[in-house]
Amino acid sequence: MEGRGTNPVIVVPGIPLDKRNQNRLAKEMAKTILAFAAAFAVWLVISLMQVRLALYTGAIVWVVSAFTVWRMPNEADKIINRLLQFIVGYSLGLLLWGIIVRVVVATPAAMWTQMIGVSLNGAYASTFVGWMAIAFTIALVMGFFSYMGYIWQLFNMNRSREQVDERRAAYMRNRSFGEGGGGTKR
Amino acid sequence: MAGIALAIGRFGYDFFVLLYNGAGTTLYAMRAAAWYDVVIILASFASMVYMMVDDIARLKYRSVKPTKVKL
Numbered sequence: 001m002e003g004r005g006t007n008p009v010i011v012v013p014g015i016p017l018d019k020r021n022q023n024r025l026a027k028e029m030a031k032t033i034l035a036f037a038a039a040f041a042v043w044l045v046i047s048l049m050q051v052r053l054a055l056y057t058g059a060i061v062w063v064v065s066a067f068t069v070w071r072m073p074n075e076a077d078k079i080i081n082r083l084l085q086f087i088v089g090y091s092l093g094l095l096l097w098g099i100i101v102r103v104v105v106a107t108p109a110a111m112w113t114q115m116i117g118v119s120l121n122g123a124y125a126s127t128f129v130g131w132m133a134i135a136f137t138i139a140l141v142m143g144f145f146s147y148m149g150y151i152w153q154l155f156n157m158n159r160s161r162e163q164v165d166e167r168r169a170a171y172m173r174n175r176s177f178g179e180g181g182g183g184t185k186r
Numbered sequence: 187m188a189g190i191a192l193a194i195g196r197f198g199y200d201f202f203v204l205l206y207n208g209a210g211t212t213l214y215a216m217r218a219a220a221w222y223d224v225v226i227i228l229a230s231f232a233s234m235v236y237m238m239v240d241d242i243a244r245l246k247y248r249s250v251k252p253t254k255v256k257l
Binding site: 028029032033039040044058062065066069073076080102103106107111115 | 188189190192193196197200219223226227229230231232233234236237238240241242244245
């Protein structure tokens with residue numbers, strides 16, 4: 001996912017791409033397709049396998065991101081990068097935390113005592129297990145809310161459609177022709 | 187030390203059991219999914235495809251290397 005867009009493709013309007021740039025473009029396309037497919041597969045398998053609620057939160061994240069990309073073409077790169085990183089990290093984090101909860105539940109208090117070197121009673125062990133499960137639920141909900149907060153910020157920054165179009169036009173002018181970058185108009 | 191080794195072993199064992207059972211559980215969960223689950227998954231898939239196509243369409247222009255033109 002980090003590698004997407006790293007190979008520069010030189011585009012001159014009206015002239016078809018040469019062989020080298022065609023190869024670069026094909027490589028970038030393959031990377032993009034692979035990144036999306038991998039993120040979707042990881043999310044779907046983990047949410048169906050272990051965390052059913054992540055199916056619903058993740059689905060909201062996918063749909064809201066697509067809506068945001070449709071509304072704000074100038075922010076699309078950032079949204080997509082952030083979405084892919086979020087969905088993979090969220091799913092894998094929940095999977096890992098679920099495994100840890102399973103291990104903790106399966107470990108008797110006597111073994112904790114043996115590992116830590118301090119004698120623990122059963123009540124402490126059961127409290128710990130309950131806390132782990134609650135922390136899992138909090139992570140599930142708060143991770144989702146953090147991403148929604150990002151989307152909320154984007155909508156706050158780009159309030160009107162006109163502003164978005166204007167910014168997009170400025171962006172495309174600067175990036176497509178000539179000297180590029182820097183935000184200066186010729 | 188023995189406790190730590192035991193914990194690591196237990197963790198690894200649980201992880202492999204999870205992976206082994208995971209495939210079957212996923213298939214079972216997909217078969218047992220309600221109609222709205224299927225709708226939700228299809229909507230997510232459509233969103234994913236939309237964003238992927240959008241990203242590929244902008245791929246050419248995203249990483250343009252600035253070229254200097256001599257006048």
